[in-house]
Amino acid sequence: MIRFDKVSKVYKRGARPALDRVSLEVERGEFVFLVGASGSGKSTFLRLVLREERATSGRVHVAGREITTLSQWKVPGLRRQIGVVFQDFRLLQNKTVFENVAFAQQVIGRPRHTIAREVPEVLELVKLAGKGKRLPHELSGGEQQRVAIARAIVNRPSILLADEPTGNLDPATSAGIMRLLDRINSTGTTVVMATHDEVIVDQMRKRVVQLVDGEVVRDEAEGRYVLQPDPAATGATGATGSGATENGPTTQERTA
Numbered sequence: 135m136i137r138f139d140k141v142s143k144v145y146k147r148g149a150r151p152a153l154d155r156v157s158l159e160v161e162r163g164e165f166v167f168l169v170g171a172s173g174s175g176k177s178t179f180l181r182l183v184l185r186e187e188r189a190t191s192g193r194v195h196v197a198g199r200e201i202t203t204l205s206q207w208k209v210p211g212l213r214r215q216i217g218v219v220f221q222d223f224r225l226l227q228n229k230t231v232f233e234n235v236a237f238a239q240q241v242i243g244r245p246r247h248t249i250a251r252e253v254p255e256v257l258e259l260v261k262l263a264g265k266g267k268r269l270p271h272e273l274s275g276g277e278q279q280r281v282a283i284a285r286a287i288v289n290r291p292s293i294l295l296a297d298e299p300t301g302n303l304d305p306a307t308s309a310g311i312m313r314l315l316d317r318i319n320s321t322g323t324t325v326v327m328a329t330h331d332e333v334i335v336d337q338m339r340k341r342v343v344q345l346v347d348g349e350v351v352r353d354e355a356e357g358r359y360v361l362q363p364d365p366a367a368t369g370a371t372g373a374t375g376s377g378a379t380e381n382g383p384t385t386q387e388r389t390a
């Protein structure tokens with residue numbers, strides 16, 4: 135569903151790459167956590183999938199197409215296959231809950247009767263039935279994130295990208311958001327979530343891809359936020375223990 139082949143991203147000539155020869159494949163229906171310190175390249179990864187940025191070198195495949203060279207006019211078609219959720223919700227403040235979700239359908243030209251049917255369905259799914267007439271400021275943070283998730287999935291994307299979706303929420307509310315994302319994933323949507331939330335990653339036990347300075351240093355099925363030391367190999371490798379998140383290998387300067 136998503137494939138990176140030796141992908142590098144250099145924002146400014148001569149700067150350290152934000153992503154450095156990343157090769158990674160995410161299969162249809164997977165749930166993947168992207169973890170790593172601030173500045174390690176998580177958001178850059180998500181922006182490349184959305185073609186908000188182009189790779190400096192390497193190839194990015196999303197939903198069956200190579201998108202590095204995709205014509206600009208085909209980018210909206212690509213983005214229709216991808217829902218996105220952010221830490222700060224990004225709702226339209228002067229529109230109601232219903233209108234925020236409906237807007238995502240209007241911009242792609244869905245007919246009014248379809249919108250009238252599907253928006254209530256998705257609001258039901260995110261447990262906001264009955265709150266369609268509220269404005270965003272009349273909702274809690276968790277409810278606002280549910281609206282954002284409803285908006286992201288209403289057009290049934292095959293991929294859902296989430297950039298720190300629980301970053302502004304308390305632990306109990308975050309757990310509810312994670313149950314919802316898990317449910318969406320279980321219906322076949324591929325989910326990639328960038329996060330700093332150790333508790334959530336450790337609870338969910340999904341695939342964990344860890345970035346350090348733009349490089350993938352760990353890719354583990356049913357992983358934890360930090361690499362767990364292997365009791366059978368005490369001190370055998372340098373990359374064990376709770377310090378592994380912040381202390382990965384230093385990237386060599388490289389202009390790709």
Ligand SMILES: Nc1ncnc2c1ncn2[C@@H]1O[C@H](COP(=O)(O)OP(=O)(O)OP(=O)(O)O)[C@@H](O)[C@H]1O
Nearest residue numbers: 145146151152170171172173174175176177178179
């Ligand atoms: N538009 C940009 N122009 C120049 N450099 C950028 C730009 N966006 C990101 N970077 C740099 O690329 C590197 C990776 O940033 P990125 O935002 O991908 O990290 P991140 O892991 O998502 O961090 P955070 O957890 O803080 O969101 C950082 O060194 C950052 O300063």
